[in-house]
Amino acid sequence: MSSNSLSFWEDSGNGRTGIMAWLTTTDHKRIGLMYMYVILAMFIAGLCLGLAIRLELIAPGRTIMDAQTYNTVFTLHGVIMIFIVVIPSIPAAIGNLVLPIQLGAEDVAFPRLNLFSWYLYIGGTLLALVSLFTGGGAPDTGWTFYVPFSEFTTTNVSVAVIAVFILGFSSILTGLNFITTIHRLRAPGMTWTKIPLFTWSLYATGWIQVLATPVLGITVLLIFAERVLGVGLFDPNKGGDPILYQHLFWIYSHPAVYIMILPAMGVVSDIIPVFARKPIFGYKTIAFSSLMIAFAGSLVWAHHMFTSGMSDTAVLIFSLLTFVVAIPSAIKVFNWTATLYKGSITVDPPLLYALGFIFLFSVGGLTGLILGSAGTDIHVHDTYFVVSHFHYVIFGGTGFGMFAAAHYWLPKYYGRMYNKTVAKVAFYILFIGFNLLYFPLFIIGLEGMPRRYYDYLPQYQEGHVISTVGSWILAVGVIIMLVNLIRGFTKGEELKGRNPWGAATLEWTIPTPPPLLNFDKEPDTSRKPYDFQGVTPDE
Amino acid sequence: MDATLVDAVSKVDTAFKFIFGVSFIILFLITAVTLYFLFRYSKKRNPVPAQIEGNLVAEIIWIIVPCIIVGAMFWYGWVGYKALREAPANSYEVKCTARMWSWKFEYPNGKTSDKLYVPADTPIKVDLTSVDVIHSFYVAAFRVKMDTVPGMHTYVWFNSGEPAEYEIQCAEYCGVRHSYMLSKVVVVPKDEFDKWLNASASAEVPDEGEELLKKHGCFDCHTTDGTELVGPSFKGIYGRETVVVENGKEKTVKADDAYLEKSIIEPAADIVKGYEDMMPPFELTKEELGKIIGYFKGGGKPVAQPGAKGAEIAEREGCTGCHSVDGSELVGPSFKGLMDRKTAVTKDGKKMEVTASVEYIISSIKHPSEYVVDGFEPSMPEYETLSDDDIKALIEYISTLK
Known part of the structure; x- marks a missing residue:
């Protein structure tokens, strides 16, 4: 450890100390951590809401809350988890920590804009919380804000959609910042084919953020205009079209799931080669498939609307395009698996979580084929099958990707290591709890249990009971994992060298924890990102 | 039964089986191969990793093979979808209006109900709309689901099959009572359905027999609740064993069609014992008589208790x-x-x-x-x-x- 230079923890770079040094920082690492702390707090809040939903559903009829409360709880669970936790999780938190260093840069292209994005994020989050306690009560529309219901309901939807609007701008500006950084701030010699795949995935993500999020911004503003000014774009009583809203909403919100999943794929692409000690299989294919997902993923939005009443021709086209987007995801999975072939594998916690990602994402992706196929989608649309598919992809995918990223990169930034055995135990508990929680939901979904139901017919109870028990096991796993990480980063063993995993990307060539401007010497860009020959873990 | 009628559900289920089957194989292979690699190429068993950066042939294979697989999946799905959309021309049509938080079904004769009654072994086409927010008409048993959109008409069709009951659930979130927006498809044998359709219509459209009785002032003397006014009550009159006085002689008759008709046209011919001969004869057509007797058959009681x-x-x-x-x-x-x-x-x-x-x-x-x-x-x-x-x-x- 280079003890001569100050790390970014001690050197704020803005002459301030204490909390103000953080709140006025333009350091990408501090901003990344500030995102992470808020995301963690909101993740726990969203998790508690999720547990409450599961507990309510353990039996038909009222268990712990009334129907209106239940509707606001699942709305909040969705809004918090999607807009405040998952979308910023890997890009804004881990991306900020890692992306500039992987490129050999001292910071992002627009550091102050980066801080402004964080303030927008905080502002949007606070406004979302305000919407709970003011006006006509917490929103009860579901995170999709479907019209005309979102126009009729007397709950505080107007404030909530403005919160989403602001959160959207935070996301747009982060995407813009990353794209510019990747184009302009690569160290000399850092050619496009040497960019680590994590940063590649953030590049593809950035374009979706910049191009798709404005549509969401406009859409939620239109809802606001409908509610406050009574414009009538979506209200059939005034000649409006409620299906237009669905198109506008999904033009953003389907690409948004790629904003959520692409960075996690990038994390896995970076982790697997390190622990297999072998170059990633098909670097260019993986990088290109990220761009393909971003592109094709922008053309499939209406597969959320096969039952909406749109034309059969539209169903044909969107079903076909949806299958097209399955291809690049499949390629990535095959390439990851092939990377393990003839490797020299050590199953450390980051790899374990990354493998968990591959399995859970595969289940989520394969069940997505049922949803992309028009005839089968009609039956399972808006049932628990979709709920389960979505959680396999987003929690099993992005969530486990985030956990993998935390176990992989965070020791570098805190300069301390967590207990690896506990991390593995936590993984197995999480993995079992996860499948127990979500797998039964596939079954009851196929049997016709609709989503967003406060009460249900008795034939679905068995699945709900297993699922609720699973949610408790999952919660135990999350708690063990988080406590282990937090203990590790505050009291754990100090890292002795720069490169605990023996990785070959630039962030592992700098001091631990990194100094304010990252590099203590010129970044060495001669090595390929997954060339481990001559690189060994620092014990 | 006509083979095309059962087609939609079986075609959709074929798509389910095909996609699930292939998916399971893929998932199994990926998992098994991964676990094998973790075991075989662990650091202990394989201390020196190979330096493989890729393999063009392998990658081309696993681009092309998934393309073919998903192409087939798309096709099965589309075939299933088309079957769900192509309602036979001879479908029995019912109109459905959704609202927060109930379903209303309207039949061709104007009769309405809150459950969907349909004749067995018949293709049924349900025309869907909503009066407030978007709901979704979902019958899992028939694999059909379609949003009901205010200001718009959508439809589903299904073959009703054997007499049975199936759940209707609302599948598009519509507010606080969303999960109670349930109903049933009740499939009944054709003849029973026709009977139900026409019989129940009387509850809706005022009974014509009753209208005639009102028109002629019959209720001034005959009650419908069993109490006695001037003449015997209409309650339970049809088929009742009655003692009458004919030309001074008592006899017991059954109040059948012929008796009731005669009693209206020539009331003085048979006087029910205990009543005066007060009723004037009524000139009614055969058709009108039939309607009145039809009303008597229905029990002759008031439409029901108040409310x-x-x-x-x-x-x-x-x-x-x-x-x-x-x-x-x-x-x-x-x-x-x-x-x-x-x-x-x-x-x-x-x-x-x-x-x-x-x-x-x-x-x-x-x-x-x-x-x-x-x-x-x-x-x-x-x-x-x-x-x-x-x-x-x-x-x-x-x-x-x-």
Whole structure:
């Protein structure tokens, strides 16, 4: 450890100390951590809401809350988890920590804009919380804000959609910042084919953020205009079209799931080669498939609307395009698996979580084929099958990707290591709890249990009971994992060298924890990102 | 049975089986191969990793093979979808109107119901729309689901098959009672369906026989509730064993069609024992007589006890989805004890107290947002299309709920 230079923890770079040094920082690492702390707090809040939903559903009829409360709880669970936790999780938190260093840069292209994005994020989050306690009560529309219901309901939807609007701008500006950084701030010699795949995935993500999020911004503003000014774009009583809203909403919100999943794929692409000690299989294919997902993923939005009443021709086209987007995801999975072939594998916690990602994402992706196929989608649309598919992809995918990223990169930034055995135990508990929680939901979904139901017919109870028990096991796993990480980063063993995993990307060539401007010497860009020959873990 | 009729469900299920089957194989292979690699190429067993950066042939294979697989999946799915959309031309059509939070089905003869009754072994096409927000008509057993969109008409079709009952669930989130927006598809044998369709129509359309009896003033002398006025009660008159006096001689007759017809046209011929010969003869056509006797066959009792019609309307129009009849609070105030209750309400932002008079209740049905009872949301849709008769029946019903 280079003890001569100050790390970014001690050197704020803005002459301030204490909390103000953080709140006025333009350091990408501090901003990344500030995102992470808020995301963690909101993740726990969203998790508690999720547990409450599961507990309510353990039996038909009222268990712990009334129907209106239940509707606001699942709305909040969705809004918090999607807009405040998952979308910023890997890009804004881990991306900020890692992306500039992987490129050999001292910071992002627009550091102050980066801080402004964080303030927008905080502002949007606070406004979302305000919407709970003011006006006509917490929103009860579901995170999709479907019209005309979102126009009729007397709950505080107007404030909530403005919160989403602001959160959207935070996301747009982060995407813009990353794209510019990747184009302009690569160290000399850092050619496009040497960019680590994590940063590649953030590049593809950035374009979706910049191009798709404005549509969401406009859409939620239109809802606001409908509610406050009574414009009538979506209200059939005034000649409006409620299906237009669905198109506008999904033009953003389907690409948004790629904003959520692409960075996690990038994390896995970076982790697997390190622990297999072998170059990633098909670097260019993986990088290109990220761009393909971003592109094709922008053309499939209406597969959320096969039952909406749109034309059969539209169903044909969107079903076909949806299958097209399955291809690049499949390629990535095959390439990851092939990377393990003839490797020299050590199953450390980051790899374990990354493998968990591959399995859970595969289940989520394969069940997505049922949803992309028009005839089968009609039956399972808006049932628990979709709920389960979505959680396999987003929690099993992005969530486990985030956990993998935390176990992989965070020791570098805190300069301390967590207990690896506990991390593995936590993984197995999480993995079992996860499948127990979500797998039964596939079954009851196929049997016709609709989503967003406060009460249900008795034939679905068995699945709900297993699922609720699973949610408790999952919660135990999350708690063990988080406590282990937090203990590790505050009291754990100090890292002795720069490169605990023996990785070959630039962030592992700098001091631990990194100094304010990252590099203590010129970044060495001669090595390929997954060339481990001559690189060994620092014990 | 016509093979095309069972097609849709089986085609969709074929797509399910194909996609699940292939997916399971892929998942199994990926998992098995990964676990094998983790074991075989662990650091212990394989200390020196190979340096492989890729393999063009392998990658081309696993680009092309998935393309073919998903192409096949798409095709099966599309075939299933087309079967779900192509309603046979001879389908029996029912109109369905969704509203928060109930379903209303209207049959070709104008009869309405809150459950979907359909004849067996018939293709059924349900025309769907909504009066408020988007709902979704979902019958899992028939693999059909379609949103009901206000201002728009969509449809589903299915083959009803054997007599049975299937759940209808609302699949598009529509507010606080979403999960209670349930109904049933009731498949009944064809002849039973026809009987139901026409018999129940009388509950809706005023019974023509009853209208005739009213027109001729019959109820002035004959009650429908069993009490005696001037003549014998119509209650249970059809088929009743009656002692009559014919030309001074007593005999027992059964009140069949012929007897009843004769008693209307020539009342003096047979006088029921204990009654005076007071009834004038009525000149009616054979058809009119048939209608009156049809009414007698129906029991001749009043349409039911007070409020029965209103109760049916409350059920059909979805009122009871939000207003309980037992005093419990759902979405709106309970109907129980509503009549003449003093209620705190808000009108135009001002709080006031009103008495739930008949006028107040009528106005609250037609324009619910004018007076909003404290503690409740102004979420009730306007029921301007209800006929005056229906509203009258509803109020009668509410007034019975003390």
